[in-house]
Amino acid sequence: MPPPTKQADTTVSNTLTGLPDNAPWFNPLRDSQDKRLPRIAGPCGMVIFGVTGDLARKKLLPAIYDLANRGLLPAGFALVGYGRREWSKQDFEDYVHEAVVAGARTEVRANVWERLAEGMEFISGTFRDDAAFDTLGAKLAELDRTRGTAGNWGFYLSVPPDYFSDVCHQLKRSGLAEAPANSWRRVIIEKPFGHDQDSARELNRVVNAVFPEDSVFRIDHYLGKETVQNIMALRFANQLFDPLWNSHYIDHVQITMAEDIGLGGRAGYYDGIGAARDVIQNHLLQLLALTAMEEPVSFTPAELQAEKIKVLRATAPVYPLAKTTARGQYTAGWQGSTRVPGLREEEGFSDDSNTETYAACTLEINSRRWAGVPFYLRTGKRLGRRVTEIALIFKPAPHLPFGDVMTSALGQNAVVIRVQPDEGVLMRFGSKVPGSTMEVRDVNMDFSYSEAFTEESPEAYERLILDALLDESSLFPTNEEVELSWQILDPIIQYWAQHGRPEDYEAGTWGPASADRMLAREARTWRRP
Structure with a gap:
């Protein structure tokens, strides 16, 4: 189907939205309520604490690239890594590229990678290093000017819960948790959320003392x-x-x-x-x-x-x-x-x-x-x-109007929702066995995602990272x-x-x-x- 006729006063170019050149044309003023269309994050960036860990390398960095490749991140998106390693910007780019090549779901395209890499920075420091967090603050302010991130930052705590307090304290001390006017700051945290109810309450108290609850996104990747x-x-x-x-x-x-x-x-x-x-x-x-x-x-x-x-x-x-x-x-x-x-x-x-x-x-x-x-x-x-x-x-x-012999192979009906690995829905019910006698046994009616849809499902972290950037908290506890x-x-x-x-x-x-x-x-x- 050809794209709709574009009106001069309501169009937005793919360059401005960050969509790849072959992406379907999107008019946000007219189509923002159409849930079938892709949702594109506005100007923003993300800081990942613990960026050198397994989770970031295997899941978060490939997911961010896949979002960029699908045209769902803004063209000026900025990615800042924070860790103890003494890395230059180029060292960080090489590390992210290696992770993307190993774990990306979509094709690694040179033009997408180059645009994403332009907005990458790395800050060296520990979670109790005042100077490093001050440097981080200066770098985010610079990226707001050069990348157009508009003061909108998500802070991803890909670290053990023992460090949540240190990171949150530093974000508050340095002023990074406080959003400028007409901007937002959000924190994304990984499980475990405590080890019992008392520790969960304390963890919530620590996080909510810095970020209001509507700015906290707790990741449950399932x-x-x-x-x-x-x-x-x-x-x-x-x-x-x-x-x-x-x-x-x-x-x-x-x-x-x-x-x-x-x-x-x-x-x-x-x-x-x-x-x-x-x-x-x-x-x-x-x-x-x-x-x-x-x-x-x-x-x-x-x-x-x-x-x-x-x-x-x-x-x-x-x-x-x-x-x-x-x-x-x-x-x-x-x-x-x-x-x-x-x-x-x-x-x-x-x-x-x-x-x-x-x-x-x-x-x-x-x-x-x-x-x-x-x-x-x-x-x-x-x-x-x-x-x-x-x-x-x-x-x-x-009540079954059959003899016991006729239904000896009949079990209970079931609906089974398969979450992984063979995503789909199975229904089990009784059916007559072909032949001259009445014999009823279980059969399966099986719906498979991979067979019913040609489009590959995005990874869970793609959906959740995008939702956090869009302030869509439905899937976050x-x-x-x-x-x-x-x-x-x-x-x-x-x-x-x-x-x-x-x-x-x-x-x-x-x-x-x-x-x-x-x-x-x-x-x-x-x-x-």
């Missing part, structure tokens, strides 16, 4: 995944599902995040944290909230966050915890055809480590819609395969969501701390026997994806 956002489309754009999405029809819900990798080399981060704090408190409870929430009045950040908060307030562990939770630690075993070591054989882990690599719990949501429906959450390392999914298992039909999540999980972690060590499970299996018993007490079983 919320940036296309399939997670599709939960809302699946539920609220289809009359097919909404009447069945409740306790009248759903027997239980299983939310799984399984990984087939171990923890080699990550003892410094993981030991003492464990699977529950690392995954359940943030990723899985956010998936639960999106799955169980009521339809929001609109998809504005405030309305969407309000519905998630209602769900989290109504969520609690099911007791007794000895029977409704499980935790484990992987031992040596076979991952496919490879023999792998157990956790206590990994470098950095001691023989008496009580850090769980598998965690499962049973939660209930005390609401009219979900009363009596258990939500089973599980996560683990060195499991059978890498998969993240949400499975809604339906109650059996109240608020401080209240974080504290409520800890309120749900704290009793479970405290119980585990008082009752022995995790149960062993062999690498390559699906977790400890106690996890199977957890469901078997209600005559249920885990899905084996």
Whole structure:
């Protein structure tokens, strides 16, 4: 379809918007409300603290390049790295280029790279170095003049939470946290958001003392995944599902995040944290909230966050915890055809480590819609395969006009939302087996993103970084969501701390026997994806 006729008083050139020459023409005055069109960040820049770490190198820097390559960043976008290394501008450019070549999702094009590299700078210093932060302030003021960033800066804290206080203090002391008139300053922080409810509150207090809550963007990269956002489309754009999405029809819900990798080399981060704090408190409870929430009045950040908060307030562990939770630690075993070591054989882990690599719990949501429906959450390392999914298992039909033999291979209906790696939605239902006899068994109807759409889904960090620059906070947990999540999980972690060590499970299996018993007490079983 040819582009619409351009009017002289409402056009904006691709040069001004930062769009590549082959990008579709965009008129912001006319089309700003059309959600099908790409949203382009206005004049701005980003400072990344911890830019030499794994997260920045593997995820953040490639995502920023991909956004630029897709024409979603302004032409004058500036990227400033902050770290202890004594790097020149050219050293930093070389480092970023290496990261982009290794991790970018889109083609590395010379003209895009050159334009992005023009706005790159590096500041050497520690997080307690007053002079370095003063130098940073002077550099941002210079970039406002030379790159047209208009005083709009996002500060990405890709650092451990122990350093949040130091960085926030320096941003406040140096005046960097205070935006000039008609400009903005925002802070983007990575998990973990504390290690329990009290520490989360303290962390929120530290950050909110410098940045107001509406300028704080807490990254949960799972919320940036296309399939997670599709939960809302699946539920609220289809009359097919909404009447069945409740306790009248759903027997239980299983939310799984399984990984087939171990923890080699990550003892410094993981030991003492464990699977529950690392995954359940943030990723899985956010998936639960999106799955169980009521339809929001609109998809504005405030309305969407309000519905998630209602769900989290109504969520609690099911007791007794000895029977409704499980935790484990992987031992040596076979991952496919490879023999792998157990956790206590990994470098950095001691023989008496009580850090769980598998965690499962049973939660209930005390609401009219979900009363009596258990939500089973599980996560683990060195499991059978890498998969993240949400499975809604339906109650059996109240009456089957078939003999037992005819339905011996028939299970319960299910809707499975696959978050990764094979993004899509699967529906399981009964169908007659071809032949002269009446035999009913399970069949699958499978929707796959990769087969249904030709456009490749953007990486989660692309979406979340762009949203932060656009002040679109729908996909970012608020401080209240974080504290409520800890309120749900704290009793479970405290119980585990008082009752022995995790149960062993062999690498390559699906977790400890106690996890199977957890469901078997209600005559249920885990899905084996």
